[in-house]
Amino acid sequence: MQDRNHMKLETFDDVRKSIDKNSDREFQLLLGNGFSMAYDSDIFSYNALHDFVTALDDEDLTTIFSVVKTRNFEVIMSQLDNFLAILDALGGDEMLKKRLANASKKLKHSLLEAVKELHPEHVFKIPEDQSKSCSQFIRLFLDTGGSVYSTNYDLLLYWVLSRAAKEHYGLPAMESFASLPMNGATVSCLTERYVNRRTKSG
Structure with missing residues (x-):
């Protein structure tokens, strides 16, 4: 048995493979400060x-x-x-x-x-290619029927979702975005409520 203290840290490619192999399973995504720092660590x-x-x-x-x-x-x-x-x-x-x-x-x-x-002044401060890439990343988890959680204080995730809905990147509208209290912190939760396109198409 693998020592829990020395478990292998999965790469994103590992996660993608796991999602592909387990099409009947819901995958959840938790976003922390690293998500915001990936946009701009100076901010x-x-x-x-x-x-x-x-x-x-x-x-x-x-x-x-x-x-x-x-x-x-x-x-x-x-x-x-x-x-x-x-x-x-x-x-x-x-x-x-x-x-x-x-x-x-x-x-x-x-x-x-x-x-x-x-904080950036408005949603269009985020380059379109970054916004689209982020929405596609998020959709990987939502397409499994899972949810996306964020512990961040900023509006980056909200902006990505708003722009994705407006530009038709294939993500749901804002009515599926909510805030949940969890262990004294506020955790934002996005749950997919649209028909699973991957299942529908094949």
């Missing part, structure tokens, strides 16, 4: 977002960044939530709890502001 990397937030020169946020020594916003927010829960359970100082809670809110707000300020 959507944690470093770019971190630089934007630290430029705000907020004392509490600067202190938190220096202590946790990571630029992963999700990790920082999770650590703040855990620390607040521990303080609450142990009857910690109310002023400290309030300060940490405010810092957590400021961090979340600052992250959204960073994404808004750094």
Whole structure:
């Protein structure tokens, strides 16, 4: 048996072969920050977002960044939530709890502001060939009856889907796009509701 700690990391070609071999199976796709960084790492990397937030020169946020020594916003927010829960359970100082809670809110707000300020202005900032290629990639999973999930804050996936529907790339319209709460985070979900063209055609 293969050691779970040393499992082979599948390539995209491996995934495509698996989809082709298992035509009766639904395949799900989870998109994370790498999806956005593939478009422009200068905009959507944690470093770019971190630089934007630290430029705000907020004392509490600067202190938190220096202590946790990571630029992963999700990790920082999770650590703040855990620390607040521990303080609450142990009857910690109310002023400290309030300060940490405010810092957590400021961090979340600052992250959204960073994404808004750094985000491309409109859908047509994405080159047509990239948008079309992305929609074809997504369709590989939707054609199996599966869903596409995204943990990202930006609008790139939404824009790709909107443009695909308008340009008739073969993807569904926006009514099949929804947001789901999952483990404290918002996960966007796209579920295919149109007739499976691959099954229909053959």
